[in-house]
Amino acid sequence: MISLLYALASLGVFALVAGIVLAIAQKLFHIEGDPMVEKLDALLPQTQCGQCGYPGCKPYATAVASGEADVNHCVPGGERTMLQIADLMGVEPKDLEAEPAAPMLAFVREDECIGCTLCIKACPVDAIVGAPKQYHTVIADHCTGCNLCVEPCPVDCIDMLMKPELIEHWSWPLPDTKRAQLGHERREQHAGHG
Amino acid sequence: MxxxxxxxxxxxxxxxxxxxxxxxxxxxKLTADVAIEECDIAPVHVLPMKQHIGEICSPLVAVGDLVLRGQKIARSEGYLSVPVHAPTSGRVVKIEEHTIPHPSGMGLPSIFIESDGDDKSDESIAPISDWINTxxxxxxxxxxxxxxxxxxxxxxxxxxxxxxxxxxxxxxxxxxxxxxxxxxxxxxxxxxxxxxxxxxxxxxxxxxxxxxxxxxxxxxxxxxxxxxxxxxxxxxxxxxxxxxxxxxxxxxxxxxxxxxxxxxxxxxxxxxxxxxxxxxxxxxxxxxxxxxxxxxxxPLTERTVTVSGDALAKPSNLLVRLGTPVRSLFARQGLDDFSGIQIVHGGPMMGERLKNPDFPVVKSSTGLLAMSLQAMKAAHTVEQPCIRCGHCSEACPISLVPNLLADQCRSDQFEKAAQYDLFDCIECGACSYVCPSNIPLVHYFRYGKGQLALQRREDSFAEASRKRSETRDARIEREKAEKAARRSQVRKTHAPKTDEAKAETDAETKTGGEAGVADSKATESKD
The missing domain is CATH 3.40.50.11540 (NADH-ubiquinone oxidoreductase 51kDa subunit)
Structure with missing residues (x-):
């Protein structure tokens, strides 16, 4: 009986010490914010488009990190982003809900713009310049093509245009050989079924 | 060895x-003994706005302008850039996109100059014959x-x-x-x-x-x-x-x-x-x-070009004005029908295969080859499995492992390929040349490099967007806080009583409150 008490007492003391050490460690090595959220956020394309159902990339990253959202909601990120998120979260990859559309670019038809600044307020990346009662215009290099400025415009003067393909950004396609295609298909199958 | x-x-x-x-x-080297011939001036010259590595130029002339040979017609924008000059005297007839010798078959904005036949030069740039003291x-x-x-x-x-x-x-x-x-x-x-x-x-x-x-x-x-x-x-x-x-x-x-x-x-x-x-x-x-x-x-308005290839009747070395249509050069050397012929811009090892000869001579045009398709070894379409013979590694002038790199590029393991120094590859084509399995190794490397560049571009754009979005959120927060602060400030200054009076009333309510508490205590004790 007495040996049982010894055992319980020594374990209790050990647990107490461990608890104190852990408590101190938690205070000492405390990290502000969830590191998982940061990591997930870094994988997302940062269009802030809201197509995932969350008001931006950071909120979606938070939702994924907490297990609230699935890994396959990021539309512009496409398969690559989905696979990276699934890999980071350690879950099975899932099929994408929607095919990513070609990269778009907002364009303000300046002669129709009334200078209401509503699109400027809507732009999540501050890519529209202008002032009240002045024409607004989109900085093409900063536009993420998120579509969020189109809805608020009261005179519908914003078009979404296809992003022009630059010759500098052209890249070689996969070689047109059977083995190249086979290898590619095999990889896609592999990606689809984890 | x-x-x-x-x-x-x-x-x-x-x-x-x-x-x-x-x-x-x-x-x-079919044309080693053929002296350089000066080529006639073409009726229309096409000058792409970028003929160098670096930033694209912007036109300095407008449609209808008369230009002289050697006159600057496009200004360089940025440091890594050089201007473009008119190759002959004439009139600017249009400025629009035209295909350039590029594997994508895409074009660039170009200035079209219709030559007037006089070939008058712009003499504004004086020779520096005493360069040794310059x-x-x-x-x-x-x-x-x-x-x-x-x-x-x-x-x-x-x-x-x-x-x-x-x-x-x-x-x-x-x-x-x-x-x-x-x-x-x-x-x-x-x-x-x-x-x-x-x-x-x-x-x-x-x-x-x-x-x-x-x-x-x-x-x-x-x-x-x-x-x-x-x-x-x-x-x-x-x-x-x-x-x-x-x-x-x-x-x-x-x-x-x-x-x-x-x-x-x-x-x-x-x-x-x-x-x-x-x-x-x-x-x-x-x-x-x-x-x-x-x-x-x-100024640079002409260059020597080797026009050659096994499908050409009369291969030659030509001194050609920049912007000359390539079709006319081939026609000059006796080739009009391009069926069954592959056009190569540059040399056969590193040059670009192009679909048609509708592009101008540019500063990079070292050679223009018309190859019959059989000679081009259409064999490269029948890619066989790698047999690990190692010939490609032996041929690589920078000691890479081409077969491994090609595998990685084929299966989209681009980061891994980059670790194996994909970007040090000079795309010389020696590995593809020796491969007994006809694996288009360099093509795989170009694909890998392109995809990796695309990913890096996307990542850096995402990073920039994230920063912009965070700055915006921070700004909105700050503005909100400032607004709130201003509002309370305004409320304070527009309050009906002066600060002193307000302080007094505060004090009164305080004492009154205390009195009330005391009262209640008193009632409690009474009970």
């Missing part, structure tokens, strides 16, 4: 330095102003290399007369026909960078060119530090880094430039163009 043993022997001085790998393709920076500005870019095919703006940097003094100037690509002979012919001018150009370069020694490198399949250069060198008394080196023919000896190693035994580190190890290498054609720019005040 294995690369390691060879390197060891070279370090010990038992063997002359020589780059590793390489191949010996059939050279097919400040190198002034000569450098001349090289930039005249639109010089490396005419060996890479078209890197020449003036950038021609600089005296105290941190990296140039010791050796190398004149690259290797021309290791099969078929091409324009540098060969230039060395035979313009040896004096080229040497003078080399002297200008050595003056500009402050170098004393120089090497003229020629492969032994052009012995007569080496002799011609040696002869011209002997005739000069002021170039004692310059020697002519004849090297055994091997592809890709003309590649800058490989040539520098062969000649000096010094390796250009990955991601560095030859100037970092005190070497400057310049192409023959560019050196001649520098001579023209300095001594004659002529």
């Amino acid at each position: 294995p690369a390691m043993v060879r390197k060891l022997a070279q370090r010990l001085g038992m063997l002359q330095h020589s780059f590793v790998g390489g191949v010996h393709p059939n050279m097919h 400040d190198p920076t002034q000569l450098r500005e001349r090289a930039r102003k005249c639109g010089l870019a490396g005419l060996g095919g890479a078209v890197f703006p020449t003036f950038i290399k021609l600089v005296q940097d105290k941190r990296f003094p140039i010791e050796t100037v190398i004149l690259n007369g290797i021309e290791c690509e099969p078929y091409l002979t324009n540098d060969h012919r230039l060395m035979l026909e313009h040896a004096e001018e080229i040497l003078e150009g080399m002297a200008i370069i050595m003056h500009m960078v402050g170098a004393d020694s120089g090497i003229i490198a020629v492969e032994d399949n052009k012995q007569n060119a080496a002799d011609s250069m040696q002869q011209a060198l002997d005739a000069r008394s002021d170039m004692d530090g310059v020697v002519v080196h004849v090297l055994p023919t091997r592809y890709p000896q003309g590649s800058e880094k490989q040539l520098i190693y062969t000649l000096t035994g010094r390796e250009v580190p990955a991601g560095k430039l030859p100037m970092h190890i005190g070497v400057l290498s310049q192409n023959i054609g560019t050196t001649k163009a520098l001579f023209d720019a300095v001594m004659l005040g002529k």
Whole structure:
């Protein structure tokens, strides 16, 4: 009986010490914010488009990190982003809900713009310049093509245009050989079924 | 001999330095004995707004403007850029997109000049015949102003290399007369026909960078060119530090880094430039163009082009004005029907295969080849499995492992390929050339490089967008806080009572409250 008490007492003391050490460690090595959220956020394309159902990339990253959202909601990120998120979260990859559309670019038809600044307020990346009662215009290099400025415009003067393909950004396609295609298909199958 | 043993022997001085790998393709130098012919001026010239590596130029002329030969028609935007000049006198007829010799088949904004047949030159740029007493920076500005870019095919703006940097003094100037690509002979012919001018150009370069020694490198399949250069060198008394080196023919000896190693035994580190190890290498054609720019005040408006190929009746070396339609050049050499023919821009090893000849001659046009499809070995479409023979690794001049890299690129493991130094690949094509399984290795590398560049571009754009979005959120927060602060400020100042009175009332309510509490306590005690 007495040996049982010894055992319980020594374990209790050990647990107490461990608890104190852990408590101190938690205070000492405390990290502000969830590191998982940061990591997930870094994988997302940062269009802030809201197509995932969350008001931006950071909120979606938070939702994924907490297990609230699935890994396959990021539309512009496409398969690559989905696979990276699934890999980071350690879950099975899932099929994408929607095919990513070609990269778009907002364009303000300046002669129709009334200078209401509503699109400027809507732009999540501050890519529209202008002032009240002045024409607004989109900085093409900063536009993420998120579509969020189109809805608020009261005179519908914003078009979404296809992003022009630059010759500098052209890249070689996969070689047109059977083995190249086979290898590619095999990889896609592999990606689809984890 | 294995690369390691060879390197060891070279370090010990038992063997002359020589780059590793390489191949010996059939050279097919059909035009080696054909003198450079001056080509007639085309009715319409097409000048793409970018003919160099770097930033695109913007037009300085408008439709309807009259221009003279050598007049600047497009201004360079940014540092890494050189202007474009009119190749002949005439009228600007339109400015619109036109296909350029690029594997994508895409185009660039181009200026179309209809020649008036007079070919009048713009004389505003004066020759600097006394270059030896001229400040190198002034000569450098001349090289930039005249639109010089490396005419060996890479078209890197020449003036950038021609600089005296105290941190990296140039010791050796190398004149690259290797021309290791099969078929091409324009540098060969230039060395035979313009040896004096080229040497003078080399002297200008050595003056500009402050170098004393120089090497003229020629492969032994052009012995007569080496002799011609040696002869011209002997005739000069002021170039004692310059020697002519004849090297055994091997592809890709003309590649800058490989040539520098062969000649000096010094390796250009990955991601560095030859100037970092005190070497400057310049192409023959560019050196001649520098001579023209300095001594004659002529901007770059023409270049020599080897028009050749097994499907061409009359291969030749032509002195062509930039912007000349390639179709007319082939027609001049007796080729009109392009069915069953593959057009190659540049050499057969590294050049671009193009679908049709509807593009102009640009600064990078070293050669224009018309190859019959059989000769092009359509075999490359039947890719066989890799048999691990290792020939590609032996042929690689930078000691990469091509078969492994190709595997990684094929299965989209781009980051891994980058770790195996994919970006050090110079795309010389030696591996594809030796592969017995006809694996289009270089094509895989280009695919991998393109995809990786795309990913990196996307990542950096995402990073920039994230920063913008975070700054915006922070700004909105701050504005909200400022607004709230202002509102409370306004409320304070517009309150009906003065601060003193307010303080008094506060005090009153306080005391009153306390009194109330006391009262309640009193009632409690009463109870």
